[in-house]
Amino acid sequence: MASISMIGKLTALLSQAFVSCGLDPRHSRVIISDRPDLGQFQCNGALAAAKALKKNPRAIAEAVIAALPDREIFSDISIAGAGFINLTITDEFLASHMREMTGDGRLGCLKSSQPKNVIVDFGGPNVAKPMHVGHLRSTIIGDCLQRLFRFMGDNVTSDIHLGDWGLQMGMLICELKRRQPELPYFDASHAGPYPGESPVTIDDLEEMYPVASARCKGDENEMEAARAATAELQQGRPGYRALWGHFVAVSVSALKSDFGRLGVSFDLWRGESYYNDRLAGMIEGLKAGGHAQVSEGAIVVPVSSPSDKKEIPPLILEKSEGGYLYGTTDLATIEERTGEFHADLVLYVVDKRQHLHFEQVFRAAKIVSFARNAELEHIAFGTMNGTDGKPFKTRAGGVMKLKDLIAMVTENALERMRENRIAEDFDESERQSIARQVGIATLKFADLGNHRTSDYVFDVANFSRFEGRTGPYLLYTAVRIKSILRRASDEGLVPGPILAPTVPAERELMLNLCWLPEKIRNATAERAPNYLCDFIYTLAQVFSRFYQQCHILREEDPAVQSSWLALLQLCLRELELVLSLLGMEIPERM
RNA sequence: GCGCCUGUAGCUCAGUCGGAUAGAGCAACUGCCUUCUAAGCAGUGGGUCGGGGGUUCGAUUCCCUCCAGGCGCGCCA
Numbered sequence: 001m002a003s004i005s006m007i008g009k010l011t012a013l014l015s016q017a018f019v020s021c022g023l024d025p026r027h028s029r030v031i032i033s034d035r036p037d038l039g040q041f042q043c044n045g046a047l048a049a050a051k052a053l054k055k056n057p058r059a060i061a062e063a064v065i066a067a068l069p070d071r072e073i074f075s076d077i078s079i080a081g082a083g084f085i086n087l088t089i090t091d092e093f094l095a096s097h098m099r100e101m102t103g104d105g106r107l108g109c110l111k112s113s114q115p116k117n118v119i120v121d122f123g124g125p126n127v128a129k130p131m132h133v134g135h136l137r138s139t140i141i142g143d144c145l146q147r148l149f150r151f152m153g154d155n156v157t158s159d160i161h162l163g164d165w166g167l168q169m170g171m172l173i174c175e176l177k178r179r180q181p182e183l184p185y186f187d188a189s190h191a192g193p194y195p196g197e198s199p200v201t202i203d204d205l206e207e208m209y210p211v212a213s214a215r216c217k218g219d220e221n222e223m224e225a226a227r228a229a230t231a232e233l234q235q236g237r238p239g240y241r242a243l244w245g246h247f248v249a250v251s252v253s254a255l256k257s258d259f260g261r262l263g264v265s266f267d268l269w270r271g272e273s274y275y276n277d278r279l280a281g282m283i284e285g286l287k288a289g290g291h292a293q294v295s296e297g298a299i300v301v302p303v304s305s306p307s308d309k310k311e312i313p314p315l316i317l318e319k320s321e322g323g324y325l326y327g328t329t330d331l332a333t334i335e336e337r338t339g340e341f342h343a344d345l346v347l348y349v350v351d352k353r354q355h356l357h358f359e360q361v362f363r364a365a366k367i368v369s370f371a372r373n374a375e376l377e378h379i380a381f382g383t384m385n386g387t388d389g390k391p392f393k394t395r396a397g398g399v400m401k402l403k404d405l406i407a408m409v410t411e412n413a414l415e416r417m418r419e420n421r422i423a424e425d426f427d428e429s430e431r432q433s434i435a436r437q438v439g440i441a442t443l444k445f446a447d448l449g450n451h452r453t454s455d456y457v458f459d460v461a462n463f464s465r466f467e468g469r470t471g472p473y474l475l476y477t478a479v480r481i482k483s484i485l486r487r488a489s490d491e492g493l494v495p496g497p498i499l500a501p502t503v504p505a506e507r508e509l510m511l512n513l514c515w516l517p518e519k520i521r522n523a524t525a526e527r528a529p530n531y532l533c534d535f536i537y538t539l540a541q542v543f544s545r546f547y548q549q550c551h552i553l554r555e556e557d558p559a560v561q562s563s564w565l566a567l568l569q570l571c572l573r574e575l576e577l578v579l580s581l582l583g584m585e586i587p588e589r590m
Numbered sequence: 591g592c593g594c595c596u597g598u599a600g601c602u603c604a605g606u607c608g609g610a611u612a613g614a615g616c617a618a619c620u621g622c623c624u625u626c627u628a629a630g631c632a633g634u635g636g637g638u639c640g641g642g643g644g645u646u647c648g649a650u651u652c653c654c655u656c657c658a659g660g661c662g663c664g665c666c667a
Contacts, residue, residue, distance in 0.1 A: 035610060044609055047648085057647085081610055082647065126667075167666060213666095298665050310593045313664045326667055353661060355594075382595085383661080390660095420629070438629085449615095450603065453595080455660075457602065462616095466629045469603090469615040476629050484626050522606055531606065537614085544630065553626045590629080 005108045005517035006097050007031070007041075010087065014043050017067040023049045023060070030087070032515060039076065039086030040511060046083040057083030091500035094510050098498040101513065102570050107577065109517045111153030118154045119337050120146045122349035122379075123259070123266065126163035127251040128172055128205040131258045132399035133392055133458060134351075137381045140444050140583060141452055142349035143264040144529040145379065147581045152524055157341060160255075161333070162271030164248050166326055168209065170230030172247060173240055174222065175212035176200065185239035192238060198246035202254040205247060231323040234276060248273075261406050263440065263583055272329040275336065279324050282332050283317050291368045292317060301331075303363035312356070315364040330361045335370040345375045347527070352380030352453060379527050382455035384447075392458045405463070409439035412464045413472075423590065434587045439463075441471030441584040448529040448582055449537075469537055471584060477540040478575040478586045481568050484552055488565055491553070495569055496562030505546040506564075509571065512542045516574050520581070529582065536578040543571050 004012075007030055014028035027045030034042065046064055050057035061083040068077065076088035101108050122142020125131055146158045176199065177186045183199055184190045200208070216223040233240040252269065259265065283299055286292035292301050297320030304312045317328045337343040348358060358378040365371040386392040394400045413435040417423050423431050442463050449469070450456045466472040488494075501507035515535060523531040552568065555561040579586060 029607095031606095038610085042610090047609070051646085084610065124667090163667065296664075300664080308593095310663080316665050319665045321665090323665090325665070352595075354667080356662060357667090380595095385660090416629070422627085422629080451605095454603085455596075459602075462602080465616075467616085468629095470629080472629055476627080480627060480630085487626065518606095526606065528606080530604075534604065534606095534614090541614095545632090547626080548622095548631045551626065589627085 004110075006514035007518050009097075010041055010089075013068060013070055014045070014064070014085075016069055017064045018045065018049070020067045021060070021063045023064070024052070032511075033086065035080075035086070038080055038084075039078065039088045041087040041089070043085040043087070046079075046085060050083060061085050091507065094507065094514075095498050095500045097514065098510055098567065098570065102498065102566060107516055107570075107573060109151075109520055116154045116344035117342050118149045118156045119341060119343045119346045120149070120156060120158045120349065121161045121347065122146075122158070123160045123264070124163060124350060125160070125251075125255055126166075126168060127248050127271075128168060128209045129163075130202075130206045131255065131402040133384060133402060133405055134399065135402060136405075136443070137384060137447060138349045138351070139259070139262060139264055140447055141379070141381055141529060142347075143262075143583050144448060144532075144581060145347060145349065145527055147583065148520070148524045148529075151520070151577075151581060154345075157268060157343075158266045159268040159270055160266040162248075162252070162255075162269065162273075163326070164244075164251075165234070165272035165276060165324075165329060167226060167230050168213070169233055169244055169247065170226040170228070171212040171216055172205065172208060173229045173233065173243060174225050175208045175215070176243070179208075183243075185243040187239065188237075190239060192242075194239065194242035198250050199243070200246065200250065202250050205250060227319075227321065227323060231321065234323060244273075258402055261403070261436075261440075263585065272326060275329045275332040276324075278332050278336075279328055282335065283328075286317070286368055289368070296320065301364040301367060303360050303367065305363075312360060312363070315360040327357065327361055327364075331364055331368075331370065334361070334365045334374075334376065338370060338372040338374045343374045345377065347377050347379050349379045349381065352382060354378075355380055377527075379452070381452045382450075384458045385455055387457055387459050389457070405443070406439065408460070409442050409463045410435050411439075413438040413442070413466070416466055426589075434590050437585045437587050438466070438472050438475060438590065441475050441579075442466065443471070444583055445471030445474065445533060449533040451530050452528055474536055474540050474575065474579060475584070475586055475590060477543055478572060478579065479588070479590050480547065481543070481572045481575070482586075482588060485565065485568060485572070487553060493553075493565060494562060495566035496559065498566045498570070499559060499563040502560065503549060505542075505549045506567070508542050509546045509567065512539050513567075513570060513574060516578075520578075523581075532578050532582055536575065536582075539571070539574060539578075 010030040011028055014030055015025040018025045018028040027049045028043060029045060030041050030043045032041065033039050046061035047057045050060045058079060061079045065077055065079065065085060073089055073093040074087055075090045078086050080086055120142055122138050123135065124138055125135055142158070146156050150156045180199065184194055216226050229240065233244055283292060286301065287299070292299050295314060298316050299318040300314035300316050302314045315327045315331070316325055317331070318324060334346070337346055350358070355378060362371070362376045365376060384392050392400070414431070417431065417435065423434060446462050501510055519531055519535040523529060550564065552561065552564045555564060576586060
């Protein structure tokens with residue numbers, strides 16, 4: 001039988017008391033105390049209940065306390081101020097809860113009662129465009145969410161949803177044609193086959209795209225040509241399809257390497273193009289069903305509603321000159337996800353500036369009955385700005401490539417190791433591996449630590465800092481625990497039953513270890529990785545305090561020492577779990 | 591013009607259905623390494639929570655208004 005969290009146990013007791021007083025048990029929620037000087041836990045429900053019933057809050061609090069069962073687990077129950085109920089549990093009850101957590105493979109975290117089919121759509125890189133720092137947020141937030149939902153027991157499918165079918169493909173085709181018109185891909189009379197070797201490398205593509213994009217922006221004729229090429233590609237012109245295949249293959253191989261460096265993986269590597277064959281039929285069906293109509297020469301699905309505060313433009317499925325848009329493929333993707341994958345929940349981890357687009361797509365999906373019963377959710381995140389407050393650019397004015405950013409933080413970590421003369425006697429491959437893990441942790445924590453929806457300032461200096469509230473601090477804490485456990489094991493010391501705490505720092509550590517299940521649940525419910533960051537950083541701080549005050553290996557009382565070893569194991573398991581949910585790897589030593 | 595978002599310590603940010611004395615890191619200053627890793631620990635100073643109203647026993651949190659900034663608004667993604 002799965003164990004219940006401390007908060008869960010206490011709330012259940014308060015809930016019983018509320019019910020027996022004839023009060024709404026919704027108000028019985030127990031939370032971590034804001035006033036540790038007055039109690040370890042608090043319940044503010046008496047105030048809310050009193051407000052609803054227009055009664056005296058202190059009287060209600062007193063009645064609730066009087067009705068509270070299992071009072072022997074509390075060392076103090078009191079009412080303060082307007083009617084706050086403050087609770088402190090006995091050290092023995094706290095220790096018994098620790099022992100219970102130790103015996104539970106999931107550390108007290110229940111799985112969701114009804115597992116859902118969840119699709120997480122994130123990353124969203126475009127073919128030919130290099131991964132830059134702007135892709136970092138979607139990638140690591142999305143990855144954290146897929147890990148969280150998987151941990152909660154849901155059936156998760158992650159999909160990169162590659163941008164491989166839009167206008168940029170037409171631009172690239174035109175750009176290459178300008179440079180190498182003699183290639184067979186451009187000869188409409190060429191009967192095939194086409195060369196198996198790509199005419200371009202990833203570096204070529206990354207160089208060509210900005211040039212092509214600027215040219216089209218500046219010249220309407222070039223833009224027309226790019227649109228025409230895009231339409232021809234989408235309609236299946238063989239030479240263009242062959243060329244496009246090379247573009248995609250070359251890009252995907254580079255992307256796999258970038259995502260691999262970050263430790264992020266996807267179940268599906270589908271792109272917009274995957275849905276191309278069903279687009280024409282889908283549009284025909286929607287026209288026949290009366291959902292799609294012609295407007296200003298384009299085929300659209302109107303999505304506005306009379307209750308809107310502002311006019312919501314229709315979702316355009318087909319441009320007036322032919323050719324599909326990303327809204328078209330998005331709609332087809334929803335039909336596939338709710339149909340073939342039976343998705344209950346689809347999360348789109350995309351920049352918040354695209355909110356209107358998702359509003360249009362989600363409404364359209366509902367109107368045309370593609371959404372079925374699935375919840376479609378735009379997991380919006382804020383812009384990453386430079387220190388000047390504007391979207392981040394390098395000094396050269398370009399965007400910083402993710403590959404370069406990762407190389408930079410890894411190099412900074414190595415530099416730090418040299419400065420502090422750490423790991424000098426480790427072999428080179430281990431040093432490299434530690435630097436990579438530290439660098440990635442720095443990067444991910446600096447990003448995930450901020451609330452998802454807020455814009456934040458990206459300062460390269462932040463990724464060179466390894467002190468204070470950073471990823472490396474968390475790794476360091478876990479590594480120190482591992483080190484102690486290793487030494488203890490070498491000395492033949494074994495963990496034993498966790499005993500009641502003997503010093504305040506130890507009690508604080510135990511209390512913080514109790515919060516885990518609620519923190520994970522809240523992070524999942526709010527889709528907010530920063531809740532995990534807050535929790536794990538505080539836990540690491542509390543552990544460090546305990547570590548400073550209590551010398552584990554030098555402890556003379558063997559029962560206390562083995563209790564502490566067990567406590568360390570438990571703390572390490574929480575660190576390992578949360579860091580893995582955040583997508584960080586812990587070295588054996590650092 | 592309309593809509594959405596943001597404004598919290600010098601800087602970067604938390605603050606989880608309204609709750610008690612608003613937190614952390616960095617920066618500044620003071621201590622702690624013959625003792626389990628100092629990427630650490632202990633401590634000091636630093637705030638009219640953008641301004642003003644309102645609801646409430648109670649507002650950083652909810653409502654209104656003003657100021658400042660950002661973003662979005664039919665054939666790009």
